Amino acid sequence: MARPTPDSGGTPNSFGTVDPFGTADLRAATLQTWRSSHTRMAEDAAAERELSDIGYRGRLLTELAANAADAAVEGDGCLSIACDGTILRFANTGVPLTRDGVESLTALRVSPKASLGGQTVGHFGVGFRSTAFADRVTVASTSGSIEFDRQRSAAEIGSDDVPAQRLAWPSDAVPPTGFTTQVAVDAGSAAAALYAGFAEQVPDLLLELPALRRIDVGEESFERRTDGDRVDIVRNGETLARWLVARAGSTSWMVPTRAHGAGGIVPLDDDVLRSPTATAVHLSLPARVITNLPLTPDRRDVHPDADVASAAAGYTDLVALAPTDQKHHLIPRPTLPAGRTAARLHEQILADLRVARWAPTVGGDALAPERVWVLPGLPDGLGSVLADVLDPLAHPDLSHPAGAAALVRSGARQIGLADLADELSAVDREPSWWRSVYAELAVLVQTGDDAAELGALPIPRADGRTHRGARGLFVLDELVHATDRVQPPNWLPLVHPDAYDPLLDRLGLEHCGVADALADPALRAAIDTADSHDELSAAVLDLIVLGDLDDAPGLGALELRADDGDDWPADELLLPDAPLRAVLVADSPFGSLDQSVVDRYGPKALRALGVGWGFAVVHDDLATGPDHDLPDEEQWWETHEVPPETVDAVRDLDLVDPNRWRDALALLADDATAPLLAAGYTRWWLRRYAEIDATPLRNLRSVDDTRFAGLFDTADDVPAAASALLVGGIDETCGPDDTDDAQSWLDRLGDPDRTVAPGVAARAHAALVAAVGSGRVDVAALDPIDRARTLAGTVTDTPIIVDRPWWASGVPADRAVLSGPTVDAADAAVLAEILDADLASHVCRGGPVGDGVVADADSAEIVALAATTGRILTGRVVVHRPLTVAVVVEGDQDEHRFDVPHWVDGAGTVHVSVGR
Structure with missing residues (x-):
């Protein structure tokens, strides 16, 4: 429809000056009433002033818009407002003026709404008195026109104090084209101010009066556009306001929304009840209500008998429509209501909100x-x-x-978090689901108190059970990061790896590694008590593989499937291709591991568990006695004055085939056991009981060790790591291990069939003396010695132990025996005890032949001699050219003469030879 243009004058209607609504009869009746009662006119005038000045003051546009809405009985109504000098014109579409309407206008207190089905809000009812302030009001309609004129009324009655709208006259005014009715109000000087405020009221009126679709104010056009639960108020094509609306019967609840951007709601701080137009009742609710409650005659308050609670209908629907994150804006706050009506409505809304599904x-x-x-x-x-x-x-x-x-x-x-933990206690879900719960829950755990609230949080365990709270649980770190499925151990209270999240650490979960899990005493207990080791062995081996461990000590009792179909302890099995099998006796107690087990876990994990490949090792950090099932362990233990605190030893050495010790030593030289060859039980046992060609290792020497050449035979093909087991293998302990070993040394030294150089003999004697000094050899337990190795390299049965340096040249070489590379009186005495032989200083007598020449020790000749020989000479020195001594051995009547480099006689005088 084209926008109508108000016509200030209009053209004569089809009735001309005819009175279509019978206004003459209405005036006559009114005048008759006034004349019959001296007070009636004054009462009508007072009532009109009260309605105009008090009841409907400031409601001009509201009431005329309400009348326009009533006229638009089929909706889609339009209202056009214009200002023509002092005249305010309100033109509307819809039902034209009727005789009943005219009678209502002149009757002051009567409204014809009942005849319109009770759905109208102001069709020429009492609200029309909002125009009574004007001296002249014209109602032009397509069905006829009337006017109210204060001056004509005063002239008719002969009094200025006359009601302006009790007497109506026919008018020849017509409504503008496109409209059915126009109300023209002569507002005088107030017209401009009134008109200026109309545009501000229009958006609310379009919400309150749904029968009106459009209201024009001069050149501005306002329109309501409805799209489901959204209502837009549009001004000149641009959205001015947007509302979210919920409707329930004749009541609508609405809240503004942002017309642009995110479109969130904008809750109201304060608004008034609208029934349907604005009243003076403040509600202090975040949303606007437009309802149809009965009002007082001035339409500013709710009638005392009105069912206020009924206006709450639809509020919960509005809350339901609001975006979820903004619904709270529509929940009334616990504030003091503005009055009785507000309190009742507030109460009913809260009651509805409790039970409505929003x-x-x-x-x-x-x-x-x-x-x-x-x-x-x-x-x-x-x-x-x-x-x-x-x-x-x-x-x-x-x-x-x-x-x-x-x-x-x-x-x-x-x-709270504790309640959430309790509510989750009955939930049965996969561990990965629980991990998602923990990951998302972590943001809520900010303090220790928060963590404490989750003390009963359900946590799935690796064994399929559920644990309440993280304390007392462990997480196996390698298991969490495993890419392949691994059977979790059941001897530890472990959180399922798929359920682990760092939040559990903050709740008391403890971490452990594969090595920790395998070292836990609970595993040993499980091995001892389990009827079957199938699951246990699978879990242990999975962990060993997972941790890429080289060793898992103490688990050798775990049973695995052997190639004979039975289950054997791991440390009693050998890998199918184990090189150890080739060096053991034929009847060794070891079984052979089933190949399928090897294929599943690999040799490394099985060796770490204790399945044999090479020699196995016993390790005990807290040894308390010889209880490690090692051969001859008690004997080794007794060699310690202070019992050893730890035991690291190669086991099963007694099972080696005596003819396979060369191959066995090659195995022992492997990285895992090589360090044990240098000390401890392993070295002790091998030196005594391991033999090559029927000779104990401690009585063999390496090919490139010539310190005891001739005294000991060489051991061919012995790996370098095993050289510590041979004689002289470790310098610090070079020499016999014990009395039995010392006996062997002495027997070899006295064996005339052996060619032993004098230097070798001197070193051997020194080693024997050192062994006695260290306590390894008990001299009293040695068998008597028949023969000894001399300085001449020969064997004698009448040895003389050289106990003074000068006797080394003064005793017959075929009887002289040295206690070491250098002569030491104390060492000589020990060797004499070992050999049950005499000391040279006890059985030999001798001295220089000739007087010689006495020289000063500080003379050039003596100083040069000392520098050359390395002997420091002091005091009185006798020089001989040469120095010859005569020696007589006790029991030997022959005198022996020897040229010697120096001599010390019984008086302590030093004699030296300086050449001829």
Whole structure:
């Protein structure tokens, strides 16, 4: 429809000056009433002034818009407003003026609304008195026109104090084209000010009066556009305001929304009840209500008998329509209501909100708040995870602090972390689901108190059970990061690896590694008590593989499948291709591991467990006695004055085939056992009991060790790592191990069939003396010695032990025996005890032949001699050229003469030879 243009004058209607509404009869009746009662006119004038000046003051546009809405009985009504000097013109579409309407206008207190089905809001009713301030008002309609004129009324009655709108006259005015009715109000000087305020009122009127679709104010056009639950107020094609609307019968609840951007709602701070147009009743609610409650005659208050609670209908629907994260804005705050009406409406709204299904939950359904749980701060992710198990839990978008508080005001149950943990106790889900719960829950755990609240949080264990709380549980780090499926150990209370999240650390979970898990005493106990080791061995071997361990000590009792079909302890099995098998005796007690076990776990893991490949090692950090099932262990233990604190030893050495010791030593030289060859039980046992060509290793020497050449035979093909087992293998302990070994040394030294150089003999004697000094050799336990190795390299049965350096040249070489490379009186005495032989200083007598020449020790000749020989000479020195001594051995009547480099006689005089 084209926008109409108000016609200030109009053209004569089809009635001309005919009075279509019978205004003459109406005037006559009114005048008759006034004349019959001296007070009636004054009463009517007072009533009109009261309605105009008090009841409907300032409601000009509101009441005329309401009349226009009543006229638009089929909706889609339009109202056009214009200002023509002092004349305000209000033109509307819809039903034209009727005789009943005219009678209502002149009757002052009567409205014809009942005849229109009770759905009208102001069709020429009492509200028309909002125009009574004007001296002249014209109502032009397509059905006829009337006017009210204060001056004509005064002239008719002969009094200035006359009601302006009790006497109506016919008018020849017509409404503008496109409109059915126009009300022209002569507002005088107030016209411009009134007109200026109309545009501001129009947006509210378009909301309050749905029968009006458009209102024009001069050149500005306002329109209401409805799209489902959204209503836009548009000005000149641009959206001026947008409202979210919920309708319930004759009541509508609405809240402004942002017309652009995110489109969130904008709750009201204060508004008035509208029934349907604005009253003076303040509500202090965040939303606007437009309803149809009975009002007082001035339309400013609710009638005392009105059912105020009925106006709450639809409020919960509005809350349901609001975005989830903004619903809390529409929950009335616990403030003091503005009055009786506001209090009653506030009370009913809260009651409805408690039972209406408007609160969205994580499960997707909207529930009544009294059935909802709210966890303040619920993260989106946690809400998504819990959606299928805790349906009553409020949606995260409504669980922020303000939203949670609003829900609680509406009857929801607020829960904390402890409550959440309890609610989850009956949930049965996969471990990975629980990990998602923990990951999303972590953001809520900010303090120690928060963590304490989750002390009963369900946590799936690796063994399939559920544990309440993280304390007392462990996480196996390698298991968490494993890419392949690994059977978790059941001897530890482990969190399932798929359920682990760092939050559990903050709740008391403890970490352990594969080595820790395998060292736990509970595993040993499980091995001892389990009827079958199938699952246990699978878990242990999985962990060894997972940890890439080289050793898992103490687990050798774990049983594995052997190639004979039986289960054997791991440390009693050998790998099918174990090189150890080739060096053991034929009847060794070892079984052979089934190849399928090797194929599944690999040789490295099985060797770490204790399955034999090479020689196995016993390790005990807290040794308390010889209880490690090692051959001859008690004997080794007795060699220690202080018992050893630790035991690291190669086991099963007694099972080696005596003819395979060369191959066995090659195995022992492997990285795992090579360090044990240098000390401890392993070295002790091998030196005594391992033999090559029927000779103990301690009586053999390496090919490149010539220190005892001739005294000991060489051991060919012995790996370098095993050389410590041979004679002289370790310099610090070079020499016999014990008395038995010393006996062997002495026998070899006295063997005339052996060619032993004098230097070798001297070193051997020194080693014997050192062994006695260290306590390794008990001289009293040695068998008597028949023969000894001399300085001449020969064997004699009458040895003389050289106990003074000068006797080395003064005793016959075929009888002289040295206690070491250098002569030491104390060492000589020990060797004499070992050999049961005499000392040279005891059985030999001798001295220089000739007097010689006495020289000063500080003379050039003596100083040069000392420098050359390395002997420091002091005091009195006798020089001989040469120095010859005569020696007589006790029991030998022959005198022996020897040229010697120096001599010390019985008086302590030093004699030296300086050449001829």
